[in-house]
Amino acid sequence: MDKFTVVEGVAAPMPLINIDTDMIIPKQFLKTIKRSGLGKNLFDEMRFNEDGTEIPSFILNKEAYRSSKIIVAGDNFGCGSSREHAPWALLDFGIKVVISSSFADIFYNNCFKNGILPVVVSPEERDALMGDAEKGSNARISVDLEAQEIIRPDGTTVSFEIDDFKKHCLLHGLDDIALSLEKEKSISDFEKKNKSQKPWV
């Protein structure tokens, strides 16, 4: 996994609430056995007509936002299915940060496993950042994980909270399976105890 430090650029505004994982990557693209190549189908049904042509009004089809690395989204982004294809598609498109006032739980966790930073801000801060994002190429924002702050186009900052462990893993691009396997002895001890106390498990 790539290390996450600072991401800077134009942010795409998506004020719609409850953007679900079916919208982010519709199920017909889940038949892959790979993690890569999903970016071209990101937001497929919102982004393309049935004949494959672009829907010009969709935000990521507009010139200013075609290579956005950041999305500012309405409440409860990523609700619905647990499909990790959602963050895979975002990442493959080039999205490294999603900012919203809340995220669905499983999606939030899945982001961290793929080097994407989901940033939770207050509804007021989200609205302010949405306003910045709507200014298009005239307004670049910067997200600094180490400092835990978003720098707005006018230079003011919005700070955000993040779990220390998740931050550490993201900053260093760590594989958490390897980290958990370092606790092999604790896991084995747990299993031994379990076997005697709950042999049916």
Place this chain on the structure above:
Amino acid sequence: MVSPKTLYDKIWNEHLISDESGTSLIYIDRHLVHEVTSPQAFEGLKLSGRKVRCPDKTVAVPDHNIPTTGDRSKGIENIESKIQVDALRDNANYFGITYYDVDDIRQGIVHIIGPEQGWTLPGMTVVCGDSHTATHGAFGSLAHGIGTSEVEHVLATQTLIQKKSKNMKVNVTGSLGEGVTAKDVTLSVIGKTGTAGGTGHVIEYAGSVIEGLSMEGRMTVCNMAIEGGARAGLIAPDHKTFEYVRGRAMSPKNSQWEKALTYWKTLYSDPGAHFDQILNLDGSEIAPVVTWGTSPEDVLPIDGKVPDPKEFEGGKIEAVKRSLEYMGLNPGQRLEDINIDTVFIGSCTNGRIEDLREVAKVMKGRKVKDGIRAMIVPGSGLVKVQAEEEGIAEQLKQAGFEWRFAGCSMCLAMNPDQLAPGERCAATSNRNFEGRQGRGGRTHLMSPAMAAAAAVTGRLSDVRNL
């Protein structure tokens, strides 16, 4: 004195391996695997030379994109679906995991076969790369969906890195009226909390209505906890739970049964345990409901009218405008005046024997209206056979339903069972998202009884007035 604990606290503590700086490593007792969210996880294991730590705690079954018609032993026509199912079979063989193949009678939707085979037991931690894993919480187990990276993590370590959720209680008191079912309860709860109301929480469902439900009904309730944003939903096990579990293939036997039972009887929230949020609902006020929009929180009693976006606040106003346009509905339209084209009965929410019995009861002496496509997709091979033995299958076929093989089918429409653009469906599944049942397809969620009523009249209908 020990402080009172919730059921969730108890299960959590029992599975805690280590607890550092707010991030905990918890042990996973059961891991259910299906074809869509696992291939990348198995590939990851192979690439890093890791093995499955506990093949005996892991079970694999194809369900999401297998066809539900025709002779399934001939294989899958869609090449991408075939590759995924083949990959699951190969991976299960390679890593030594129990696998129920498409032609095995035990095959079915992963959340239906887990309990059916006794893989799911009270007090366990259960995970699966699918958000509806919450279903298993009906047994008083801590069950939740995970992403593919976490699937790989569990395969390799039999653990998960977790942060403890908050406790929420949903208390449904009183009793349910005629024609009101578990599906109406769970949809009504989401209608109250919203789809993000449970975010960061584990919900314990309690109260006389929940106690009165069968295990099937409790599974329906917990299944949709995720639709309320909760990490998991659970219900304290009782005599109904123990009776359901007893004698299942993977259930404990003999002296182990007694030992397990003793432990299971300690699984309840202590009096005075702290809940961060409590929602009280009077069961007698719950009506048969349907959804009108593209979010499971868009719930109204069947005698209601399509709402006006102006009745909402904030971001919901735009969302409602968008969903009414997508659904082809106008504010003020009576829900009972909405005509449907398709009826889908099945899914991990409502694909169990009790659901099919409910449909059979409503359909007695009645027929599917001409021109309506109505399909029944049993949740598992065993549910299908049981319904055939009980005569339900024959009755429903005679009434005009298609009788399918087990799978997820039109709940998420990964297989050929899909809605055409603009087609409108009365569905017993769990999500009414845009495009969920096929691009441009329009979904109204409801109970099996209400879906049967819609099949009879060709429009959304109150089963009580049929």
